[in-house]
Amino acid sequence: MTESTLVDMKKAGKKLGNNIILENVSLEIKKGETIGIVGTNGSGKTTLLRLIAGLSYLSEGELKVMDKQVKPGMMGSLPENIGVLIETPSFINHETGLENLNNLAQIRKKISKQDVKEAIQKVGLDPMSKKKVKQYSLGMKQRLGIAQSLMETPSLVLFDEPTNGLDQEGRELFYKYVQGLKKQGTGYVFVSHHEHEIEAFCDRVLRIENHTLVPLEKEKKISIQLMDSADVGKVLSVAPNSTMEKQEDGKPVMLVPFTKGTDEEIDNFFKEIAVEYKRLKRDHE
């Protein structure tokens, strides 16, 4: 554990009733790192996030979050600078988005009303809208939940399926916002079923298998040529570890990292972000 460690989980175990959910889980997250967690339904992904957030406690092992030991009875003395979006965000329905976030910002009094407005703008919502949250669509609520979790520039953010319900624009804005804070040192844990999205975006991806965390096999890169040069930004927004290689016939060639995946799955990933491309080769081929 060093000064730049945000999360230090050692040999952690979690039982719920008589069921073992997690066993022998060790995880270290450093400043500015994006960690992806994948796994089948019911494998324990949300449980892991809840443990790190201090919403639930280990049955075995040790957990430090920003140097504070997380253990039963410490509610209220948890590290304050954690942003959390776990499950559906809940807001006061008869208030506007701005009113909701202003009220929440009052709890810690870390940011100004102007900061709240800017966070709402960053997710593509209008802070001055008179719409009450009850009139929001699912995607709008999700955008507001993202603004809430990021508005105070937390050191660590825990995201459970953050892009659920987001359209293409929402996802691009989300990744841009996340990437901006990452550069300032914010660390992230992403839980998602969109494996390719998470693999392209995160620095490291781990899978929960047989109750424990297993790193996904070493990164591979595929070489692609974009049909439209304007799409470079789109690829970088969801796969920031990609690199621009060269131009061929005026069209950019990029290397995009994937940990695994069939050709069809990778095609679907690019379809989802609406990028037309031609496959050149995989670097491991």
Ligand SMILES: Nc1ncnc2c1ncn2[C@@H]1O[C@H](COP(=O)(O)OP(=O)(O)OP(=O)(O)O)[C@@H](O)[C@H]1O
């Ligand atoms: N209160 C509880 N008591 C007993 N078992 C529980 C309880 N809550 C959850 N579980 C069990 O814990 C396991 C892990 O649940 P969790 O929600 O962490 O999985 P997940 O990987 O996030 O699933 P999903 O992909 O469906 O969101 C599941 O098998 C679930 O049945």
